[in-house]
Every structure is written in C-alpha cells, then in structure tokens.
Amino acid sequence: MVAGTGVLASWRQDVPASLVVALVALPLCLGVALASGAPLMSGLVAGIVGGIVVGAISRSPLSVAGPAAGLTTIVLAAITSLPSFEAFLAAVCLAGLLQLLFAATRGGVIAEFVPGAVITGMLAAIGLILILKQLPHAVGYDGDPEGDFSFFQPDGDNTLSALMHALNNDFVWGAAIIAAISLVFLFWWDKAKPKDGPLKLLPGPLVVVLFAVAANAGFQAFAPDLAIASTHLVQVPVSATPWALVDQVRLPDVGAFTNPKVWTAALTLAIVASLESLLSVKAVDELDPKRRVTDKNRELMAQGAGNLVSGLLGGLPVTSVIVRSSANVESGADSRLSTMLHGTWLLLGLALMPAILNLIPLSALAAVLIATGYKLAKPALFMQRWKQGLSQFIPFVVTVLAILFTDLLVGIAIGLVVGMGFVIWRSTGGIITYVEYGGTVMVRARRNLYFMHKPALQEALARVPDGAQLLIDLSATNYVDLDCIDIINSFARAAPYRGIDVKLRADHTRKAAAMINAPVTRARAT
DSSP: OOTTHHHHTTHHHHHHHHHHHHHHHHHHHHHHHHHTTOOHHHHHHHHHHIIIIIHHHOOOSSOEEEEOGGGHHHHHHHHHHSSOHHHHHHHHHHHHHHHHHHHHTTGGGGGGGSOHHHHHHHHHHHHHHHHHHHHHHHTTOOSSOTTOOOSBOTTSOBHHHHHHHHHHTOOOHHHHHHHHHHHHHHHHHHHHSOSSSGGGGOOHHHHHHHHHHHHHHHHHHHOGGGOOOGGGBOOOOOOSSGGGGGGGOOOOOGGGGGOHHHHHHHHHHHHHHHHHHHHHHHHHHHHOTTOOOOOHHHHHHHHHHHHHHHHHTTOOOEEEEHHHHHHHHHTTOOSTHHHHHHHHHHHHHHHHOHHHHTTSBHHHHHHHHHHHHHHHSOHHHHHHHHHTOHHHHHHHHHHHHHHHHSOHHHHHHHHHHHHHHHHHHHHHTTOEEEEEETTEEEEEESSOBOGGGHHHHHHHHHTOOTTOEEEEEOTTOSOBOHHHHHHHHHHHHHGGGGTOEEEEEOSSOHHHHHHSSSOBOOSOOO
8 A cells, every 4th residue: 555545545444543542552652661761751752753654654554653562671671771861762763773774684574484373372462461451450550550561570569469459459449430331331332333324433442531531520520539549540741832842852862872782772672673563563464354464674664764763852662563553453444544643643632732631541541451452362262273273272372371471572482482393293294104015115205304304214214124125205305304314325324234125216306316325216106
C-alpha cells in the first residue's frame, strides 16, 4: 500500500481505531518511562515519534511503534551507567543509525526463521501478561507502573503476589466498579455492535473512557467514599501553554558520542529493538485479517529513523509493539493512517488538553488492556495448537511460559530451541529405509543426509549380514554431509573382511560419490 489515496481510502475505519490506540498508548508510554527511570515526557515523545515518523516510513499496515516494555531493563541499566540522560539520548540516536545499517544489509530476513508456533506463543504470552499485570490496576492498586511487564520484581515481589496484595489490602471499590462495568460493556459491544450505520465505527474503549471520567465525577459529587484519588488517574505532564512543551524537551549530548559506553549501549539497544520489532511485525502480520506481509527491511529502516528522531527530541527508544498493534487490529484499522493518527492524537492531547487527559482513571484503561489481552490469549488458541499435534503444541506452550516468567527475547529463544528440537526429531525419522531380499540388501536415503542422521545410517548399516550384496542408494539426495560420508567409507573399508560387496548409487550427489570408497552403479535398485 502506498501513501496518499491508498491510505486515505480507509479513513472511516482508521480514525476511530487511532483513537483507541492513543488511549491504550497513553498510560503505556508513561508507564514505560516510569519503569525505565526516565522522565515521563520521554515516553510520550517516543509514542508520538513511533506513531508519526515510524508510521509514515513503515509499510506495515497495522503495526504500531512506541516505547516498549521489553526494553525497560536495558534502558534503566543504560541510564544508570551513563553520565547523564542526555548521554543516553545520544545512544538512542546511534542505535537508530545502526538500525538503518541493519536495514541496508537486509537484516530483516531474520524474522522469517521464527516458527509459527513460537509467534502465536508470543502473542498468547503477551495476552496473559496483560491480564495478570492489569488486574491490580483494575482494582486500584498501582504498585507497578503500567509499562512494567516483568513477572519478577527487583524487591522480590512477583505478579501473582502483587495481585493478591491488591485484592487483600489496596482494593479501591470505585476503581473496581468502573473496571467491572467497562469490561462487561467491552465484551458485550464486541457482539452487539451494529454491522451498519454510524454506530458500527464507535470504538468501545472510547465509550469506556468517557463513562469512567463521568462516573468518577459522579462519585466525587454523590459518593465521596468511592471517588478515585489522583494517584490512580492518568498523570500527563501539564504545561502552561502548548509552546511550553518545548522547554521540557531534552536534547542529546553531542560530546557523548566519543564515550565507549554510549556505543555499547547503542549497539545493545539497536540489536534488541530490531529483534523485538521484527518479531512484533511478523506477529501483527499473523493478526491481519487480510494477511498482508510487511517488508521487514523497510520496517528496520522505519524503526531506525524513528529512534534517530526520538533520540534527537529527548524520547525513549521505540520498537514495534504488540499491545498497541493488537488493539489497532481489534479496533478495525485497515492502514497505517491509524498509526500516524494515534501519534497525532497523543501530540494534540499533550499540547492542548493535558488536564482533561488527567481525569481518566487507570482502571478504565486497565479494562481496555485486559479485554485486549483476552483476545490475544483466548482458550480457543490453545485448543487449536493442541489439535495440531505435540510438535506444535509443546513449542507454543513453552514459549508462553518462558515469556511469562522471563522476558520477550529470552522466551522467544527458548521457544526456538524447543521448536528446533522438534524439527530435528521429525527430520531424523524415516529418512533411511532398509530392504533385504535373499542375499541382497538396499540401504536408501529418502532425502538429504546431515549430521543428525548419523545414528539412523549407522543402525541401518549395522543390520547388513555377512556375505551380502549391499547397494547404498543416494539417488534421492542432493547433499550428503561429510560425517555421513565418513560412516559409509568406514563401512566400505571393513566390508571385504565380512564378505560384503558394496555398491553405490548416487545419480545427483556427484561430489559425495567421488568421496565414497565404493564402486558407483547406474543399475536401478528394486
């Protein structure tokens, strides 16, 4: 899809969807900044840049970029180790330049090596994390920032204990009532929303937010005991005038470019942000109802430009993020216009009505995120993978659990290892066939032989009886690994002592045939 008419053609779907994404992004931008030990404004700047700049350059129709929860640990460590926040901003700029280099060298192909079971496991894990992490916010407990997705906390606490603490000690009835009504409405609206007419474009999350603001105003007027304190409301930095926002912008320290620690932080950010973006974009392509495929190298270019601009304007590093992207998909967006508009709404809200944004209860936004999480981790998804067999279900579940208890990239890596184990297991089964008739034996490779097939090859050759006529048939292969050639050669050298006559058939594998110490035959084995 190209810019211009193609993007504007779906504005009726994209405009309401962009409002939903902006509402979801607002607390996450602030929460990620808080969890990263960075100024709140830096999270908002990253959200705005991720929407406008990355959205304009990317060719992904539905992916949304912004500050990512998966980078909070790295960002916090970088800010702590570098001389100043301005030096950290220099690292963000360098990370963007490195991503542009990755795009130029076509590094986006990495995403294509991730199995589908691992990608859907990533989506389900993020859905479960959203539900578990947002339930405390739904009942008024804000012990962890909105943008913190870690299961284990530095103070020894964890997500489940935080939830129990919220239910037992910090239960706020006003927040819980708003969250409960919001959730019921969101699930009802998904089924009851009209298919035709103006109401079909009405975003449920927008209704929830307006209801929450009105409900809290009602609590304050008629039921003060249920009123929600300001600590449980959105807390956007407020400026006297829109132009005063410029005074809050932090600029990168140009002199820090000579600091080796800045380069180390930049390389780390570039690699991790690129991997997260590629995985997220691939996952969003899976969610896309039209199954469009994003140009991954173009996405790296967009992310690099976004990080360069974000660093120059005092923002956190940006990546493509699943939570906002999935909210974009569920809201019916059809093009990247929604992504760009969501950044525009964040900018206008921050500049023109920060005081109004600060009236939104976090429990209402938590309800929106819980509903989004449920859609990512529906029980039907687990049943679907179960029906596909253990080779799909086990990597899927392992990925879910690994991401839940570690982090996104570690969980993906564990899922990849398990998935690769099943690939090896499947590829070793049934590749060598053994046929014996009278005094003639055929050992046939049904496809290419690699080092992982050594045990099957050794087992087949060990079955050959003394005095047999053996045909080793490699005609179905185009490649035979050197380890397997060594096994065949060892058997051929010992064969005369057992009275075994070894012949080789290798119509396509000429290089392998030249390395095997057995006469080649063109006779077709039966």
